[in-house]
Amino acid sequence: LETEAARTGSTVSVIDGATIEADARPFALDYLANEPGINVNQTGPAGTISGFTLRGAPQTYVRVLVDGIEISDPTAPQVNPSLSGFPADDIGRIEVLRGSQSAIYGGQAVAGVIDITSPRATEDGIAGRYRAEGGSFDSYRGAIGLTGRDARGEFALNFTTIDTAGFSAAEEADGNTEDDGYSTTRLSASGTLYVSETASLFGSAFWQTDEGDYDNAPTPDMLGDAPNTFETETAGARLGSDFELFGQLENRLAATWFQLDRTQTNDFGPFTSEGDRARIEYLGRYELSDQWDLRFGADYMRETAETNFSGGSEDLSIAGAFGQAIWSPIEPLTLNATLRQDEHSEFGGYTTGRLTGAYLITPETVLRGSLGTGFRPPSIFELTDAFSGNPDLDPETSISADLGVERIFSAGRGNVSATLFWLQIDDLIEFDNDTFTYIQTNGTAESQGLELAASWTLTDTLALSGAYTYTDATLPDGEQRNRVPRNDLAISLDGSWAERFSYGVTARFVGGYIDETGVVSEGFAEDYVVVNARAGYALTEEAELYIRAENLFDEQYQTARGYGTADQAFYFGVAGTF
Secondary structure: OOOOHHHOOOEEEEEEHHHHHHHOOOEHHHHHOOOOOEEEEEOOOOOOOEEEEEOOEEHHHEEEEEOOEEOEEOOOOOOEEOOOOOEHHHOOEEEEEEOOOHHHHOOOOOOEEEEEEOOOOOOOEEEEEEEEEEEHHHEEEEEEEEEEEEOOEEEEEEEEEEEEEEEOOEOHHHOOOOOEEEEEEEEEEEEEEEEEOOEEEEEEEEEEEEEEEEEEEEEOOEEEEEEEEEEEEEEEEEEEEEEEEOOOEEEEEEEEEEEEEEEEEEOOEEEEEEEEEEEEEEEEEEEOOOOEEEEEEEEEEEEEEEEOOOOOOEEEEEEEEEEEEEEOOOOOEEEEEEEEEEEEOOOEEEEEEEEEEEEEEEOOEEEEEEEEEEEEOOOHHHHHOOOOOOOOOOOEEEEEEEEEEEEEEOOOOEEEEEEEEEEEEEOOEEEEOOOOEEEEOOOOEEEEEEEEEEEEEEEOOEEEEEEEEEEEEEOOOOOEOOOOOOEEEEEEEEEEEOOOEEEEEEEEEEEOOOOOOOOOOOOOOOOEEEEEEEEEEEOOOOEEEEEEEEOOOOOOOOOOOOEOOOOOEEEEEEEEEO
């Protein structure tokens, strides 16, 4: 439910549609990589397997929602969300909630939640938008969207497509030359119908298909070109209703569905997997007084998964209920307490809790903090796989805390925030190379660090923003976690000139980056700087020509050892509204 930002104890950042539209980069991960606490890695060009970490924890511990639909892959060995080919042209808003959110969202929301909303109508009437772009690696990108809104309701339709010949997923500096291409098409729709002043019906749906090439490691110490291919189809839908009862009780009842089909072809033959997830959820709110706000909910989820090696379909289910009390004893202070109980079909019950607080020291300065527990339930694969499954697994457990301060200055022209965070994950589920099964360990993974963010509108035509994260993420043996940099800094400068010209430059520095999961490679570096740039010219008030550059200074770097990244690349496009 919508909450005033200054009164939430969670650390939240928002990437709005205007930022995405102006920046013009093609994928969701391009924007998340510049957010505090998030690091992104990818095994080659667009579409290949990607990963991200939030506060030092891999995406296995992050729940990702798209228009309220959870998109984690139920067939994966460890359930995790993939944003490898998620097109930015189908995003209207991204919210990143940091810290444990399991007390509200249930399992997997250990490090946080990423909530993506597709584009929506921003004003009454019918409006459209479009984009066409081409450039390096024989790349093409197109998008068109239509929205409408009036007193009776609103709707949105979006179509996006991306196609690229790519480059070698295996590092070219190591002698690999075969290009690995990728193409994707995505359709989405959403709508709301206002039935009365106190009731509405809403719905959303998407369909996306991806296909491409990838490379792998034929031996433990080398990575090379390979004629491997993948095809993936995902779809999801959500239907529900918002309604009031007795004039004070707000309610939301919704049902969601998600499905994933994948085929991977390599030297070992085709590997196919199919999975789906169905969920029913209820959310309620009752405002007792100006000081007390009660929120509560319940949900039931069932997942199924099947592969061509599993011999049949397997499933699991989990039901949960939570209650949340928000108390404002005095005007500047907001306290929040949440308790949730989940019942899993395999391991039984688990309880999570969360406490947060926000205090307005002045109207421009807020102090916030949170303390919460979380859990990650074992996946269908970990529990039931015929070769490595273990039905006796219990959930991984966690505890996290953060403390931060945020200040607005110069009459709203500037904003600065600083947050200390800590996360500990216990009862780890790991693959045992001796028994070739998944086992529960006594190991503890821990991450802690500092997140800084700032923005300043220097003039009416020039703005500066930046984000820095220091992360100390360690495995149970005390070693630094792979693919989590110690230092991550992103700085952006955006401006305009002579009314029609706009420009932007983003530089990202990564330091103290290790990766012991891959092979020896000439292209790996523990420290690197990548610069992206953009310039645009407004043909009219509704249309703009632009050019953008990725890796402007042709930096040699890798985000996954042995896998290549793009050399200097240029793209030309036109975008506008109608």
